[in-house]
Amino acid sequence: MKKVLWGGATLVVVVLLILWFTRSREPLHKGKPVAYWRAALKDEDPNMRREAITALGALKVKDAFPDLLAALGDPDAQTRAKAAEAIWSMGGPDTKEAVTALLPLLKDKEASVRLSAAGALGQIGPDAAAAVSDLKSTLKDIDPYVRAQAATALGQIRQEAGGVVPLLTPLLGDKEKTVRLAAAYALGEFGAEARSAVPTLQEMARDKDGDIKTAASFSLKAIEGQK
Numbered sequence: 001m002k003k004v005l006w007g008g009a010t011l012v013v014v015v016l017l018i019l020w021f022t023r024s025r026e027p028l029h030k031g032k033p034v035a036y037w038r039a040a041l042k043d044e045d046p047n048m049r050r051e052a053i054t055a056l057g058a059l060k061v062k063d064a065f066p067d068l069l070a071a072l073g074d075p076d077a078q079t080r081a082k083a084a085e086a087i088w089s090m091g092g093p094d095t096k097e098a099v100t101a102l103l104p105l106l107k108d109k110e111a112s113v114r115l116s117a118a119g120a121l122g123q124i125g126p127d128a129a130a131a132v133s134d135l136k137s138t139l140k141d142i143d144p145y146v147r148a149q150a151a152t153a154l155g156q157i158r159q160e161a162g163g164v165v166p167l168l169t170p171l172l173g174d175k176e177k178t179v180r181l182a183a184a185y186a187l188g189e190f191g192a193e194a195r196s197a198v199p200t201l202q203e204m205a206r207d208k209d210g211d212i213k214t215a216a217s218f219s220l221k222a223i224e225g226q227k
Contacts, residue, residue: 029055034064041067046076053079057086062094072101077110084116091123099128106134106150111143118146122153129159139167147171148182155186161193169197172204172216180204181215188219195223 027034032055040052053071056064068090071083084105087098098120105117118138121131135157138150151171154164171183184204187194198220205216 027059029059034059034061038064038067041071046079049074049079050082053082053086057089060090069098069101072105077113080105080108081110081112081116084113084120088116088120088123093125093127096124096127099124099130103131103134106138111146114141114146115149118149118153122156125156126158128157132157132160132164136164136167139171144176144179148178151182151186155189158189161190165190165194165196169200172200181211184215184219188222191222192225198223
């Protein structure tokens with residue numbers, strides 16, 4: 001009888017210990033908790049700051065968002081890019097407070113910063129409507145990947161179709177395939193509001209490149225309301 005009671009008590013203790021350990025354990029990145037990485041954001045070494053941003057972005061800890069927001073103004077370009085990328089990965093309406101801080105980065109001298117800023121703004125979606133004007137200007141960026149990301153972002157935000165569609169349509173003839181694809185898919189996001197782009201998309205749908213044809217066909221169906 002004593003053995004049974006002792007076994008039952010031992011089981012209860014083990015269960016309680018497991019529950020305590022599970023609840024008290026912080027999420028870890030490379031074996032280190034969130035508090036460690038938040039402190040590392042203030043390290044003098046930019047490499048350490050970048051690693052901290054990567055960690056916080058991977059952990060997706062909402063409490064670390066203000067730290068990532070502050071890192072958008074870091075003097076090191078790669079750190080700024082990492083911060084924008086981390087906010088991009090967090091995505092959604094929960095990061096809409098970053099819009100104001102991300103806008104200046106669309107004009108950053110480093111293409112990687114501009115690209116990540118555009119990506120983060122697009123991921124925020126309609127709540128980033130204030131960024132439409134700046135993203136329209138970014139469609140002329142010298143870097144094709146930045147142009148493409150700006151087009152994608154405008155499609156994700158889906159605002160001000162009257163001013164955006166006429167700027168996306170010429171990009172269907174961009175010399176870079178990446179930009180043509182992004183513009184086509186972005187136009188599809190506007191649905192019937194992008195009807196003025198139909199003739200250009202129809203021409204694009206006859207392209208020999210399979211990726212181009214697929215993108216154009218997708219957008220034509222979206223614009224014409226086909227399933």
